Amino acid sequence: MPGAGVVLSDGFNVDRIEAPVTFKAYILCAFAAFGGIFFGYDSGYINGIMGMKYFIQEFGNGSATISSSTKSLIVSILSVGTFLGALVAGDLADSIGRRTTIILGCAIFCVGAALQCASAAPKMLIGGRFVAGIGVGFVSAIIILYMSEVAPRKVRGAIVSAYQFCVTIGIMLASVVTYGTQNYTTSASYRVPIGIQFAWALILGVGLFFLPESPRYHVRHGDLEKASHALSRVRGTPETSSYIKEELAEIVANHEYEMQAVPHTGYFSSWTNCFKGSIRKPDSNLRRTILGTSLQMMQQATGVNFIFYYSTSFFQLLNLGVDPFLLSLITTLINVLSTPISFWTVERFGRRPLLIWGALGMVVCQYLVAILGTVAGGDKTVVKAEIAFVCIYIFFFASTWGPAAWVVIGEVFNLPMRSRGVALSTSSNWLFNFIVALITPQMVDPDKGNLREKVFFV
Ligand code: BGC
Numbered sequence: 001m002p003g004a005g006v007v008l009s010d011g012f013n014v015d016r017i018e019a020p021v022t023f024k025a026y027i028l029c030a031f032a033a034f035g036g037i038f039f040g041y042d043s044g045y046i047n048g049i050m051g052m053k054y055f056i057q058e059f060g061n062g063s064a065t066i067s068s069s070t071k072s073l074i075v076s077i078l079s080v081g082t083f084l085g086a087l088v089a090g091d092l093a094d095s096i097g098r099r100t101t102i103i104l105g106c107a108i109f110c111v112g113a114a115l116q117c118a119s120a121a122p123k124m125l126i127g128g129r130f131v132a133g134i135g136v137g138f139v140s141a142i143i144i145l146y147m148s149e150v151a152p153r154k155v156r157g158a159i160v161s162a163y164q165f166c167v168t169i170g171i172m173l174a175s176v177v178t179y180g181t182q183n184y185t186t187s188a189s190y191r192v193p194i195g196i197q198f199a200w201a202l203i204l205g206v207g208l209f210f211l212p213e214s215p216r217y218h219v220r221h222g223d224l225e226k227a228s229h230a231l232s233r234v235r236g237t238p239e240t241s242s243y244i245k246e247e248l249a250e251i252v253a254n255h256e257y258e259m260q261a262v263p264h265t266g267y268f269s270s271w272t273n274c275f276k277g278s279i280r281k282p283d284s285n286l287r288r289t290i291l292g293t294s295l296q297m298m299q300q301a302t303g304v305n306f307i308f309y310y311s312t313s314f315f316q317l318l319n320l321g322v323d324p325f326l327l328s329l330i331t332t333l334i335n336v337l338s339t340p341i342s343f344w345t346v347e348r349f350g351r352r353p354l355l356i357w358g359a360l361g362m363v364v365c366q367y368l369v370a371i372l373g374t375v376a377g378g379d380k381t382v383v384k385a386e387i388a389f390v391c392i393y394i395f396f397f398a399s400t401w402g403p404a405a406w407v408v409i410g411e412v413f414n415l416p417m418r419s420r421g422v423a424l425s426t427s428s429n430w431l432f433n434f435i436v437a438l439i440t441p442q443m444v445d446p447d448k449g450n451l452r453e454k455v456f457f458v
Contacts, residue, residue: 022235028150033159036165040168041173047175073126083137087137090421103205105142140426141423145419149216157347163403169336178193215230285414297431308335335397361395374453
């Protein structure tokens with residue numbers, strides 16, 4: 001009897017029967033992973049823009065710098081929007097569907113991008129980033145949910161890692177574009193990088209019209225006919241095939257079991273459901289929620305976005321004599337090239353060892369940067385070594401915590417609480433993303449905390 005008292009380690013319980021993975025199934029998941037470019041580009045372009053002469057003059061009211069507080073607000077406000085967006089997206093995804101929520105996210109995002117493009121002063125840019133953030137929040141939370149639900153089980157980890165790979169490509173593309181426009185002496189310097197975002201939203205939004213809804217969403221709503229149709233599309237196998245029939249039966253049995261085992265109210269188990277059970281019980285909802293949210297919190301607490309948001313300004317501060325835009329571009333390239341390692345390691349070694357080893361690698365590198373900066377900061381050779389350790393630290397992040405944190409939240413929740421659990425965890429990511437974006441310039445900048453490299457101790 002599927003699911004009879006069994007809670008399997010992957011949180012999807014009993015989906016053991018699956019059609020062979022077809023090329024079409026891969027393409028479908030790969031397209032959904034494209035949402036990562038959207039997320040990555042949007043968080044990445046601000047890094048380069050903040051270091052541009054034209055932008056600094058225009059948004060800094062003619063002065064040679066933008067104040068730390070305006071800088072942190074411009075960067076971090078996106079995460080406030082994404083936090084709120086991700087929080088409500090779970091409920092929306094349960095009521096209007098995963099796919100529709102993502103499409104809606106793309107539309108909201110376009111409004112925010114238009115405001116940013118039109119801006120010539122901080123207030124409008126900040127407003128635009130807040131609105132765009134809501135859209136990114138929808139997309140970042142629900143793409144993970146959608147992909148985890150439609151991906152064939154045996155490649156689910158790798159597919160979600162592919163999403164993270166797209167995030168890194170998005171960040172790198174943003175870096176390439178800002179590198180290209182940095183010396184423009186008109187508003188095109190920042191408007192071009194901002195405007196390019198429309199392309200990602202359009203490709204994702206329009207493309208999703210052609211993708212099926214998640215079969216689990218239909219099962220949740222008791223519509224087995226649609227569920228069977230959607231499943232046959234995501235597997236690239238006819239509805240009449242025994243694979244589809246059996247997999248659908250498994251999903252239904254699994255869903256029924258979870259609905260019995262987990263307290264819920266109708267279709268929409270209450271928010272409190274996410275916090276039920278004892279923290280000591282390995283399969284309690286509370287424990288799953290704490291795991292998902294703290295994992296995402298810690299992913300941000302690694303401080304990786306200090307690099308992806310502020311590396312251009314930070315490298316300017318270190319004054320190595322090498323173009324800081326180029327150095328930032330290199331960090332994003334390392335991020336891209338290191339992520340695919342996880343496609344294999346996440347399945348081969350498992351999520352937990354990857355997280356443990358990755359954390360260890362990052363700690364060592366960060367302490368080395370901080371110690372070198374404290375002992376001999378300013379010496380050009382030492383600064384070069386610091387930058388090398390920053391790069392190795394990015395390597396550790398990209399091959400471990402970057403993807404694994406997303407993979408785990410995609411699989412740790414049972415169906416009745418999954419959309420809310422993923423949404424809560426994603427919100428936690430954005431909340432701590434916001435905190436890091438807000439406080440790091442205050443800690444690092446010479447006119448504030450002046451921690452410089454010592455920030456890596458934190
Ligand atoms: C994180 C982002 C980060 C990116 C870097 C993602 O997993 O959630 O905040 O910018 O990785 O590649």
